[in-house]
Amino acid sequence: MRLTTMTDYALRLLMHVGRHPERLCTIAEIAQAYGISEAHLMKVTHQLALAGWLETVRGKGGGMRLGHDPAQIRLGEVVRSVEPDFRLVECLGEAAEGGCTLDGRCRLTGIFEGALADFLAHLDRHTLADLLPPAPRAIEALRRVS
Numbered sequence: 001m002r003l004t005t006m007t008d009y010a011l012r013l014l015m016h017v018g019r020h021p022e023r024l025c026t027i028a029e030i031a032q033a034y035g036i037s038e039a040h041l042m043k044v045t046h047q048l049a050l051a052g053w054l055e056t057v058r059g060k061g062g063g064m065r066l067g068h069d070p071a072q073i074r075l076g077e078v079v080r081s082v083e084p085d086f087r088l089v090e091c092l093g094e095a096a097e098g099g100c101t102l103d104g105r106c107r108l109t110g111i112f113e114g115a116l117a118d119f120l121a122h123l124d125r126h127t128l129a130d131l132l133p134p135a136p137r138a139i140e141a142l143r144r145v146s
Contacts, residue, residue, distance in 0.1 A: 001088055009044045010082045018070045018132045024063025051081040076123035088112045
């Protein structure tokens with residue numbers, strides 16, 4: 001299985017924005033930070049905003065911020081909202097109904113469906129907060145304990 005570039009960019013974008021909660025981030029800065037085209041990031045930003053993962057502010061001085069606290073953004077949910085298709089093999093697609101020559105005798109479909117469910121469940125156990133460095137207050141608290 002391979003995730004699309006759109007999903008890769010979406011996760012990178014959320015990580016970048018999550019690292020800068022104190023300000024609005026721009027497509028231009030994220031494009032430069034990751035070496036990604038602004039046109040691609042505009043599409044990703046639009047999709048993430050539609051799903052509610054980002055809030056966008058238009059106009060001069062505009063940009064984007066997270067739509068939720070990083071600890072509430074489950075990676076599996078983000079991947080599901082961005083990834084267009086989870087067909088691991090042709091027979092798992094909606095268009096394949098009735099088109100499989102092994103229909104009714106193949107157990108492979110169930111195994112692939114289980115693997116996909118396990119993959120997404122694993123992602124659901126992690127949030128954007130798991131991908132971000134600790135907040136400065138948390139670091140300071142750790143220093144006081146040490």
